[in-house]
Amino acid sequence: MIFVTPMKKTYYLFNPGRISRKDNTLKFTPVDESGREGQPKYIPVEGVSDLYCFGSLDANSALYNFLGKAGISVHFFDYYEHYTGSFQPKEYLLAGKMQVQQTLHYASKDKRLKxxxxxxxGAAFNISKNLKYYINREKDLSAQLEKIQELNSKIHGCIEIPELMGIEGNIRQIYYDAFDVILKEHAMEGRSKQPPLNEVNALVSFGNMMCYTMCLDQIYHTQLNPTISFLHEPGFRRYSLALDIAEIFKPILVDRVIFRVLNKKEIQSKDFDIHINKVVLKESGKRVFIKAFEERLNETIKHRTLNKHVSYKHLVKLECYKLSKHILEMETYQPFKIWW
Incomplete structure (x- = not known):
């Protein structure tokens, strides 16, 4: 059974503007290209989990002090959908023991590989689950599924991180080939990024970035250090642990949404800016995708272990808790695998 429950909200700011504090409320005033102010919008701070800024934002240090005390993160993106950075409140949950143990698990080849x-x-399992879902709907994906399962059998034989990354990359390549069968009127034609070269790739890049940022925000609410990762090399991106955790959830949270918005024509060609050497989502496309992505995050499922309903977004935080317990050697980490 799936339903939606209320919770603190993520707010997405598409328009450039000014944001300030008014008592315990955030005041956002949109500003157009000519500098004319629009109608201010007021957001009660107790209902905000984080802010995603896709337009330029004018704010002062007093505002960020206020956001920091309220535990509200702010994530920034440029016009081309690139994540550019975050304002994160003081790392209030980081603990010395976790920092030491996380570093030791990275430094030990065996512990890191495990x-x-x-x-x-986890990523391969959830990818296979997506393929099985569409095979049951008469899509001819058995060849791709067989190849991925063959690669999956080699994961535990890997003795080097680059070898493991190679298998992960091959699984993704085969999986992305399947998009051309799953999608009704669009073709992926292979993965392209930095920049994406067609509409499907633009959606994948945007969706993956949204998933990465959401994982980063969930890590912040645990004792884990987001800069110390295990699959991706620390330093590839500042918060590389978010890349690790996102691998498990991209098939469930991003790809399923892409299949929905394209096959149901919620996003169409008119929602993209098509240039000679790159394709990016227009604001109209971003709004539709984010709405569908938020709906997915807020859906709840009956958790088999906890025996209660939890949202998909909360599943990501639970994943962080499981990883924390593994690092502290309280229990062995098992990745989230979709069971329905």
């Missing part, structure tokens, strides 16, 4: 294999294993 965790990294689990990330790829």
């Amino acid at each position: 965790i990294a294999r689990k990330f790829v294993e």
Whole structure:
């Protein structure tokens, strides 16, 4: 059974503007290209989990002090859908013991490999589940599924991180080939990024970035350090642990949404800016995708272990808790695998 429950909200700011504090409320005033102010919008701070800014934002240090005390993160993106950085409140949950243990697990080749294999294993399982879903709907994807399952059997034989990353990359390549069968009127024609070269790739890049940022925000609410990762090399991106955890959830949270918005024509060609060497989502496309993505995050499922309903977004935080317990050697980490 799936339903939607209320919770603190993520707010998405598409328009450029000014944001300030008014008592315990955030005041956002949109500003157009000519500098004319629009109608201010007021957001009660107790209902905000985080802010995603896709337009330029004018704010002062007093506002960020206020956001920091309220535990509200702010994530920034440029016109081309690139994540550019975050304002994160003081790292109030970081603990010395976790920092030491997380570093030791990264520094130990065996311990790091054990965790990294689990990330790829979880991602491969959830990818296979997506393919089985569409095979049951008469899509001819058995060849792709067989190849991925063959690669999946090699994961636990990997003894080097680059070898493991190679298997993960091959699984993704085969999986992305399947998009051309799953999608009714669009073709992926292979993965392209930085920049994406067609509409499907533009959606994948945007969706993956949204998933990465959401995972980063959930990590912030645990004792984990987001800069110390296991599958991806720390330093590839500042918060590389978010990349690790996102691998497990991209098939469930991003790809399913892409299949929905394209096959149901909620997003169409008119929602993209098509240039000679790149394709990016227009604001209209971003709004539709984010609405569908938020609906997915807020759906709840009956958790088999906890025996209660939890949202998909909360599943990501639970994943962080499981990883924390593994690092503290309280229990062995098992990646989230979709069971329905």
